[in-house]
Amino acid sequence: MSREWPLWEVFIRGQHGLNHRHVGSLHAPDAEMAIKHARDVYTRRNEGVSIWVVPSAAISASRPSEKGPLFEPAESKIYRHPTFYDIPDDIGHM
Amino acid sequence: MYAQMVKSEGMKSLDEMSPEERAFQERIDRGEKIEPRDWMPEGYRKTLIRQIGQHAHSEIVGQLPEGNWITRAPTLERKAILLAKVQDEAGHGLYLYCAAETLGVSRDELLEKLHSGKMKYSSIFNYPTLTWADMGAVGWLVDGAAIMNQVPLQRTSYGPYSRAMIRICKEESFHQRQGYHIMMKLARGTEAQKRMAQDALNRFWYPSLMMFGPSDKDSVHSAQSMAWKIKMNTNDELRQKFVDQTVPQAEYLGLTVPDEGLRWNDEKGGYDFTEPDWSEFFEVIKGNGPCNKERLGARVQAWEGGAWVRDGLMAHAKKHAAAKLAAE
Ligand SMILES: [Fe+2]
Ligand SMILES: [Fe+2]
Numbered sequence: 001m002s003r004e005w006p007l008w009e010v011f012i013r014g015q016h017g018l019n020h021r022h023v024g025s026l027h028a029p030d031a032e033m034a035i036k037h038a039r040d041v042y043t044r045r046n047e048g049v050s051i052w053v054v055p056s057a058a059i060s061a062s063r064p065s066e067k068g069p070l071f072e073p074a075e076s077k078i079y080r081h082p083t084f085y086d087i088p089d090d091i092g093h094m
Numbered sequence: 095m096y097a098q099m100v101k102s103e104g105m106k107s108l109d110e111m112s113p114e115e116r117a118f119q120e121r122i123d124r125g126e127k128i129e130p131r132d133w134m135p136e137g138y139r140k141t142l143i144r145q146i147g148q149h150a151h152s153e154i155v156g157q158l159p160e161g162n163w164i165t166r167a168p169t170l171e172r173k174a175i176l177l178a179k180v181q182d183e184a185g186h187g188l189y190l191y192c193a194a195e196t197l198g199v200s201r202d203e204l205l206e207k208l209h210s211g212k213m214k215y216s217s218i219f220n221y222p223t224l225t226w227a228d229m230g231a232v233g234w235l236v237d238g239a240a241i242m243n244q245v246p247l248q249r250t251s252y253g254p255y256s257r258a259m260i261r262i263c264k265e266e267s268f269h270q271r272q273g274y275h276i277m278m279k280l281a282r283g284t285e286a287q288k289r290m291a292q293d294a295l296n297r298f299w300y301p302s303l304m305m306f307g308p309s310d311k312d313s314v315h316s317a318q319s320m321a322w323k324i325k326m327n328t329n330d331e332l333r334q335k336f337v338d339q340t341v342p343q344a345e346y347l348g349l350t351v352p353d354e355g356l357r358w359n360d361e362k363g364g365y366d367f368t369e370p371d372w373s374e375f376f377e378v379i380k381g382n383g384p385c386n387k388e389r390l391g392a393r394v395q396a397w398e399g400g401a402w403v404r405d406g407l408m409a410h411a412k413k414h415a416a417a418k419l420a421a422e
Contacts, residue, residue: 003202003404003405003408004200004201004202005404005407005408007195024189024192024257024258024261025192025195026188026192027201029404029407029408029410029411030407030410030411030414030415033407033411040181040185041185041188041189044178044181044182044185045265061131063131064129064131064132064133
């Protein structure tokens with residue numbers, strides 16, 4: 001039987017108010033240690049002001065084979081982008 | 095390099111490939127990134143595990159020659175800098191182990207293979223660091239050579255490997271600069287300090303050239319790795335680039351590169367230089383370098399000596415989780 005510490009995914013929020021972003025993973029015995037390790041491994045240069053850790057086993061992911069059905073429908077909907085609409089310059093910033 | 099002589103699986107032409115293999119190669123040719131759950135040929139997976147694993151091991155073992163000088167750094171500032179640098183190398187090892195694990199190998203498996211000698215680490219870390227000037231030479235030359243190889247690898251086809259390399263590259267330039275800074279101080283110091291700097295360059299020059307691996311004409315398996323974009327340049331290309339970049343830096347320090355054959359070649363726009371002694375390289379790879387036993391011994395001892403801590407923390411975590419569950 002493996003005695004390996006479980007794997008955790010690490011998410012860090014940087015200084016500028018952006019979302020927590022996935023930065024990598026690490027092994028730790030529990031959540032508390034995972035946060036301590038994440039601080040040493042992923043924030044040695046002020047990269048973050050907040051850390052989330054999640055057991056890797058708790059993450060559900062979409063399958064690569066679902067890429068088409070999931071994401072292709074958005075490709076044809078170009079009217080969802082502002083650039084789709086031609087608006088005269090005269091009316092000012094819009 | 096940090097991954098030298100990584101054996102890769104056979105090379106097929108597009109016509110010989112199965113439809114899946116072909117679609118895979120075409121994705122790589124288009125510059126798409128391959129992600130952990132995507133289909134990939136077994137050879138790609140295996141070669142990457144070997145390469146990323148060896149790279150990770152090099153970062154970890156690479157802490158030892160520099161760790162050797164932490165307690166004897168000449169000033170508190172140099173000590174703090176060296177400590178930060180060595181800590182970065184630990185981080186690099188961890189980023190890379192994580193990238194390797196996305197390919198379906200476990201951390202313990204990788205470490206077991208390192209400890210039993212089935213996986214290698216870079217030949218460079220089997221040389222001793224005898225004086226403080228070696229901390230300068232290692233940062234300047236060894237990290238310098240590593241950067242040469244790692245910068246193009248940021249564009250490698252495997253997503254997790256590429257992302258690890260991007261993180262690593264951001265941190266490497268400090269490593270090289272602090273090393274060169276040590277060399278500058280010594281080269282402008284007393285006669286004895288200058289001699290020390292020259293001696294460190296003398297000892298680390300050829301081992302640094304060896305980091306790029308054997309000459310292209312003797313280097314097997316690189317065509318497939320290049321097609322897969324897990325090797326971006328040939329060994330000789332990178333070695334030439336390294337020499338061209340480093341020689342002027344040595345001149346600036348007033349130090350002499352220990353190569354009688356070193357000459358600027360106008361025609362090729364680069365230096366002609368003497369190849370390292372490849373028989374020495376192969377001996378070091380086989381385990382017969384000056385420090386192989388000491389390095390691997392230190393790793394095994396750290397792993398075995400730390401087992402009770404790992405087990406204890408795991409037992410504590412389990413007990414806590416159970417108590418928490420009972421209280422709910
Ligand atoms: Fe490194
Ligand atoms: Fe480094």
